[in-house]
Amino acid sequence: MKSKEVLKQLRPYKQGKQTKDIQKEFGLDYIVKLASNENPYGFSDKVKELFQTNKPDFNIYPDGYTTELRSLISETLNVRPESLIFGSGSEEIIQMLCRSYLSVGDQVIMTTPTFPQYKHYALIEGAEIVEIPVEEDGSHPLETMLDAVQENTKIIWLCSPNNPTGTALSKQELQDFLVKCPSEVLIVLDEAYYEFLQQEKDLDAIHLLNEYKNLIVLRTFSKAYGLAGLRIGYGVADALIVETLDKVRGPFNTTSLAQQAAAAAFSDQEFINYTYQENKKVLAQFQDFLTSIGWDYYPSEANFLLVKTPESGMDAYDFLTRYGFIVRPGELLGIPNTIRVTIGKEEDMKVLQSVLQDYHNQLN
Structure with missing residues (x-):
């Protein structure tokens, strides 16, 4: 059977590493996925109630x-x-x-x-x-x-x-x-x-x-x-x-x-407002941290930040993965020497900042 010729040029979508992959590879218990721009606060309680009461x-x-x-x-x-x-x-x-x-x-x-x-x-x-x-x-x-x-x-x-x-x-x-x-x-x-x-x-x-x-x-x-x-x-x-x-x-x-x-x-727009406010606050904190260590980034109006890394984005990705943080390397997005980081919960982002500080110190 012969498919469309153009399909020979394309590749199936390949998702990034999942939590279970990292857990198995590095034996970690603390893993934070910041690669797919998902909502770290979950979803509305109204959705939870729906699944608890409706058959x-x-x-x-x-x-x-x-x-x-x-x-x-x-x-x-x-x-x-x-x-x-x-x-x-x-x-x-x-x-x-x-x-x-x-x-x-x-x-x-x-x-x-x-x-x-x-x-x-x-x-x-x-x-x-x-x-x-x-x-x-x-x-x-x-x-x-x-x-x-x-x-x-x-x-x-x-x-x-x-x-x-x-x-x-x-x-x-x-x-x-x-x-x-x-x-x-x-x-x-x-x-x-x-x-x-x-x-x-x-x-x-x-x-x-x-x-x-x-x-x-x-x-x-x-x-x-x-x-x-x-x-x-x-x-x-x-x-x-x-x-x-x-x-x-x-x-x-x-x-x-x-x-x-x-x-x-x-x-439930209250949940959306909560998500918005938390994201805005934690995004600003993360931007301030990056500025403090001299790393640049693209101005973001979303729940992620495209960060310019001093060296290869793949290198930064590999380093962070070993500490349980899954981000998206820019090499896979068409922008080398960057990582795309979903803005997670405040407590997780503070740990991420500590890990990035260690990585930064190793490069200098």
Whole structure:
């Protein structure tokens, strides 16, 4: 049997080392995973109560329309129910977008580095990839991206805050970009880390959808809401875009448990505010520590920090792993001599700082 030729160039996603891997390799009891930008505070108590009181009906197919969660989000965000699309994480919606809008020879534009699945799924559909390096501070080079638009450009990916640099667009930058971008080009604004933004940094993108029919906003329950293991996310767009995506969406692509948990989590904004406040505090503490030892980093508006290491990011990763800290080496993200560190709990981050201080001292 012969698969698509392009698949010979691609590799399956390879996750980083897991807690059990480190435990087995180094015989450690204290292990802190800071590699996948998960919520260290878990998830809402409302989700815990849901699983303690509700008996799941595993023999029944889930609601293919995601009715309860759809109604809740549409009322909260003041958007029409038909403007919402749901996926197994927002990543599945990225796959739907590529399957729906890309054919062989079409062009997509994105920064580099950014979330790698934009490129991965676009290549599978035979698209031409245009990657524009991020600015020195890790931000999107928006004017250069606009200059790259051609007649065959179908999608432009904007990730804000950007993964892995953590930098975010400003409201004015986004509005200027939307005005200048041709209306036939689909603009995908991935806001996976939206809940970590300071209020003044909120792009208010949902309110731009009526004016810009070529915009879709993606969000997820995997990060701040702490439901990464259940895989559910959503997109908000013009109803015609959603109708198009629904044609390639699997009929039961989100599970009953994921839908119910997401509804419970979305109803508990106190937990989201707690997560935001803790992340903001601990992020600032970690930045101050790095500054004190002379290490640089990209300005972050997310729950992670891309740290510039004095030597190879792989070396720093190996050193930290031996002490039970799992981070993401920049060599695997397209930025050598960096590590991406999820912001964990305050007590764990203080131990991490001690380990990094030892590593720094060894290098000097």
